[in-house]
Amino acid sequence: MTELLVDIIAGARPNFMKIAPIIRAIQARRAQGGPLRFRLVHTGQHYDERMSGDFFRQLGIPAPDVNLEVGSGTAAEQTAGIMVRYEKLLMERKPALCLVVGDVTSTMACAIAAQKLWVPVAHVEAGIRSGDWTMPEEINRMVTDSITNLFFTTSDVANANLKRAGVGDDRIFFVGNTMIDTLLANMDRLAKPPFWDELGLQPGGYFVLTLHRPANVDSSGSFARLLRAIGEGTRGLPVVFPVHPRTAKTIREVADVPASLKLVEPQPYLEFNYLVKHAKAVITDSGGITEETTVMGVPCMTLRDSTERPETVSIGTNDLLGTDPAALAPALERLFAGKWKKGAIPPLWDGKTAERIVAALERVLVK
Numbered sequence: 250m251t252e253l254l255v256d257i258i259a260g261a262r263p264n265f266m267k268i269a270p271i272i273r274a275i276q277a278r279r280a281q282g283g284p285l286r287f288r289l290v291h292t293g294q295h296y297d298e299r300m301s302g303d304f305f306r307q308l309g310i311p312a313p314d315v316n317l318e319v320g321s322g323t324a325a326e327q328t329a330g331i332m333v334r335y336e337k338l339l340m341e342r343k344p345a346l347c348l349v350v351g352d353v354t355s356t357m358a359c360a361i362a363a364q365k366l367w368v369p370v371a372h373v374e375a376g377i378r379s380g381d382w383t384m385p386e387e388i389n390r391m392v393t394d395s396i397t398n399l400f401f402t403t404s405d406v407a408n409a410n411l412k413r414a415g416v417g418d419d420r421i422f423f424v425g426n427t428m429i430d431t432l433l434a435n436m437d438r439l440a441k442p443p444f445w446d447e448l449g450l451q452p453g454g455y456f457v458l459t460l461h462r463p464a465n466v467d468s469s470g471s472f473a474r475l476l477r478a479i480g481e482g483t484r485g486l487p488v489v490f491p492v493h494p495r496t497a498k499t500i501r502e503v504a505d506v507p508a509s510l511k512l513v514e515p516q517p518y519l520e521f522n523y524l525v526k527h528a529k530a531v532i533t534d535s536g537g538i539t540e541e542t543t544v545m546g547v548p549c550m551t552l553r554d555s556t557e558r559p560e561t562v563s564i565g566t567n568d569l570l571g572t573d574p575a576a577l578a579p580a581l582e583r584l585f586a587g588k589w590k591k592g593a594i595p596p597l598w599d600g601k602t603a604e605r606i607v608a609a610l611e612r613v614l615v616k
């Protein structure tokens with residue numbers, strides 16, 4: 250039997266939970282005699298223990314075979330750096346396929362480098378669109394999908410977006426959500442963070458806040474207004490705020506962070522999702538977190554004007570509030586009045602997505 254090498258690309262924090270189950274599914278099939286082998290390529294876009302190492306350890310991801318060590322920089326510097334380094338690796342040994350996940354700079358950069366050397370590309374979480382070109386992730390999604398061969402999708406909306414763009418049915422694989430594979434696999438392992446008692450946290454008695462989008466955190470004036478509105482609307486309950494490195498830079502310039510906001514380091518996976526699972530609600534500008542809150546049935550308020558994950562709103566527990574701080578008060582009133590929607594789990598978010606991906610890859614790659 251011919252062995253088939255797949256490059257699995259991971260670069261930034263939200264990639265790690267998406268690749269973990271795919272790696273496990275490849276390893277499981279290999280133990281049964283399956284043909285796929287992988288080369289794990291870490292681009293080094295996120296490099297801190299807090300943003301990267303902790304996730305590898307907690308999720309049991311093997312050490313990367315290669316680390317491109319691109320580090321921080323502007324979008325163009327990171328894209329170019331990853332492309333140059335990954336191209337060199339591809340020229341040393343070409344895989345049968347390059348598998349990218351999500352929408353970060355590393356996703357797009359590696360897809361371009363691979364496709365230019367005639368290495369076919371598979372994109373996991375393909376087809377989702379916010380329509381907002383000011384988000385770097387939207388550009389990454391559009392560019393990646395324009396040169397992807399195999400599209401693995403999380404939702405019917407993603408399928409429809411791809412079909413509208415002219416992608417044939419035979420290249421679209423509606424498989425579900427690998428991030429949810431990871432969440433379901435780890436639900437019993439979620440771990441109380443060390444500051445739980447110190448902050449006096451009680452199940453259902455606190456909020457979780459995450460903010461890192463440039464539109465929300467890059468200007469200290471509007472960021473300060475947003476934090477004030479959150480402090481007021483949450484009625485003195487503790488608001489646990491794991492601060493992303495990008496956000497940490499601006500928060501230093503905010504003089505009056507409300508006292509109920511509890512600033513903590515970025516949390517490892519198991520601690521972060523423990524916090525989410527037991528929170529009264531989550532306030533965020535992340536996309537992935539809205540999927541996790543939907544599956545855990547935790548109310549979620551998204552401080553963005555658009556979402557590439559509309560099923561978290563139409564089916565799940567998420568509501569899109571926009572970026573005007575004034576929208577928070579009425580939403581929080583609805584929550585405190587016990588009127589937040591209950592939500593349901595979107596189709597195929599069942600913990601078996603990675604197995605479906607690996608089965609499809611075997612069907613397509615083994616000629």
Ligand code: UD1
Pocket residue numbers: 261262263294295296297300301321322352353354355385386461493494495
């Ligand atoms: C990236 C992703 C975003 C994802 C987010 C999750 C893109 C375009 N954006 O945004 O989709 O939601 O990661 O975290 O790819 N930094 C550190 N330590 C690290 C990594 C970064 O201190 O390990 C600092 C960098 O120096 C930089 C800032 O954090 O100043 C932003 O990092 P960067 O990777 O450029 O983008 P994110 O905002 O994290």
